[in-house]
Amino acid sequence: MYAYTHDAQTGGLLLNDSTPLFSKEPRPVYYRELDILGFDTHFNYTKQDELPYMWAEANCYWYRGRMVAKTKGGTLYTAPELEFVLDADGNRVLPDGETLQPVDVAAMVEKNRELLEVIEQITIKKIFDVYNRYRKKLDCFHVAFSGGKDSIVLLDLVKKALPKSGFIVVFGDTGMEFPDTYDVIDKVEKQCRTEGIEFYRAVSHFKPEESWRLFGPPSRVLRWCCSVHKSAPQTLKLREVLGKNDYVGMDYVGVRAHESVTRADYDYENYGKKQKGQYSHNSILEWSSAEIWMYIYANNLIINKAYKKGNSRVGCLFCPMGGGKGDAFQRLCYQKEVDRFIDIIKSTNARDLGNSKALESYITNGGWNARKNGRDLNISTPHYQDEIKDGKLLITVSNPTTDWQEWIKTLGEIPFDYKLTKTKNGYTVEIPERLLKEHPAFIKMFKQVFKKAAHLN
Numbered sequence: 001m002y003a004y005t006h007d008a009q010t011g012g013l014l015l016n017d018s019t020p021l022f023s024k025e026p027r028p029v030y031y032r033e034l035d036i037l038g039f040d041t042h043f044n045y046t047k048q049d050e051l052p053y054m055w056a057e058a059n060c061y062w063y064r065g066r067m068v069a070k071t072k073g074g075t076l077y078t079a080p081e082l083e084f085v086l087d088a089d090g091n092r093v094l095p096d097g098e099t100l101q102p103v104d105v106a107a108m109v110e111k112n113r114e115l116l117e118v119i120e121q122i123t124i125k126k127i128f129d130v131y132n133r134y135r136k137k138l139d140c141f142h143v144a145f146s147g148g149k150d151s152i153v154l155l156d157l158v159k160k161a162l163p164k165s166g167f168i169v170v171f172g173d174t175g176m177e178f179p180d181t182y183d184v185i186d187k188v189e190k191q192c193r194t195e196g197i198e199f200y201r202a203v204s205h206f207k208p209e210e211s212w213r214l215f216g217p218p219s220r221v222l223r224w225c226c227s228v229h230k231s232a233p234q235t236l237k238l239r240e241v242l243g244k245n246d247y248v249g250m251d252y253v254g255v256r257a258h259e260s261v262t263r264a265d266y267d268y269e270n271y272g273k274k275q276k277g278q279y280s281h282n283s284i285l286e287w288s289s290a291e292i293w294m295y296i297y298a299n300n301l302i303i304n305k306a307y308k309k310g311n312s313r314v315g316c317l318f319c320p321m322g323g324g325k326g327d328a329f330q331r332l333c334y335q336k337e338v339d340r341f342i343d344i345i346k347s348t349n350a351r352d353l354g355n356s357k358a359l360e361s362y363i364t365n366g367g368w369n370a371r372k373n374g375r376d377l378n379i380s381t382p383h384y385q386d387e388i389k390d391g392k393l394l395i396t397v398s399n400p401t402t403d404w405q406e407w408i409k410t411l412g413e414i415p416f417d418y419k420l421t422k423t424k425n426g427y428t429v430e431i432p433e434r435l436l437k438e439h440p441a442f443i444k445m446f447k448q449v450f451k452k453a454a455h456l457n
Contacts, residue, residue, distance in 0.1 A: 002019070002290075011054075015116070032308055037071065067093070077328075113298070128162065139247040139249055144234070144251055146181075150287075154284055168198040180306045245413075249279065252280075253283075257286060258287075266285060311326070313326065383426070398454075401455060402452065416439065
């Protein structure tokens with residue numbers, strides 16, 4: 001909502017009432033990140049984990065109101081290089097041997113309190129207003145909780161806006177979370193239960209290692225991981241909790257417009273965009289990262305330790321949407337956990353790429369997350385086919401490897417009738433041909449159900 005500047009006095013950020021055209025998404029930098037980058041060989045600082053020393057904007061590092069260093073490069077297997085900023089005379093802006101002072105967080109919060117309270121009250125009102133409009137119409141309201149900074153703030157705002165019995169919290173456990181995220185989840189779940197707020201964990205019946213081998217590693221185009229490990233399990237969990245398969249709910253989501261170009265076009269409220277047949281409210285849509293961190297410090301909220309280790313985002317540990325410096329920090333901090341997914345990528349591509357050097361290059365240069373087809377799937381004999389015949393779409397599945405009834409749960413409510421007939425070694429599915437024009441996108445997903453049932457095990 002507000003622009004910010006770097007404050008030399010506190011070492012923090014200072015909000016102002018101008019509107020930024022874009023946000024540089026600043027984040028606090030703690031000693032562990034400084035150590036990883038090699039700041040400790042140039043400067044003195046206490047190895048304490050309570051207060052940050054600097055702020056980072058992408059690859060730029062700021063100390064006491066001055067940009068003092070930048071990082072260059074960084075891949076899955078190599079740490080970013082540290083480059084120091086020079087002044088007009090060719091000297092380092094921050095001289096070697098300097099003793100770094102932590103950010104005066106208390107003073108920073110106090111300087112920003114007035115604007116921060118405005119942001120808070122505006123957002124609380126938005127959360128309550130949408131609740132008040134729909135509370136007699138919907139089956140539930142729930143906070144989609146991830147353990148990251150945005151969902152931490154969102155949950156605190158919802159707690160302030162709504163009665164404790166008016167919503168529930170659902171954590172979609174992908175099985176691919178940062179190890180430190182689970183510590184946050186344990187603490188928040190305990191807090192919620194103490195406060196009388198229902199907290200649930202939704203988990204896919206697939207383990208990540210199974211799904212990665214079944215579907216092939218996820219990619220930027222083929223992001224099946226979100227539906228298999230997040231959306232579908234959360235939907236199934238809510239059905240279980242509510243005892244109602246056709247529930248309609250409101251999902252409070254911690255999406256922010258500053259995170260990406262795509263999200264910049266999001267609306268506060270929508271129906272069916274995040275999940276078919278469900279409402280979503282992007283309550284903190286206009287918040288910047290500066291305001292998120294300011295709110296966390298002002299309200300003494302939990303901070304995921306992954307951020308304190310230099311990770312700018314907290315989601316799935318090894319995500320196809322990542323790369324570069326982000327991958328470097330993830331593997332440097334959680335090598336064992338990251339390598340289990342790297343091993344799967346290597347094993348699914350060993351036949352085509354052969355030697356370890358080629359495999360490493362394929363992973364480092366993003367070949368694995370650029371996949372656009374089923375090349376990496378190990379499918380020998382086709383067990384699925386579909387055809388148009390006599391005004392009907394006819395799907396034939398022979399010798400299926402998994403149960404189609406499990407896969408079809410991911411679609412939610414089916415908007416048409418279909419006929420399934422068992423055969424000697426499988427089954428056929430019939431629907432009217434006209435449905436291809438009436439529900440083109442849904443029919444595509446409907447076919448995928450039976451393709452997966454036919455081939456994946």
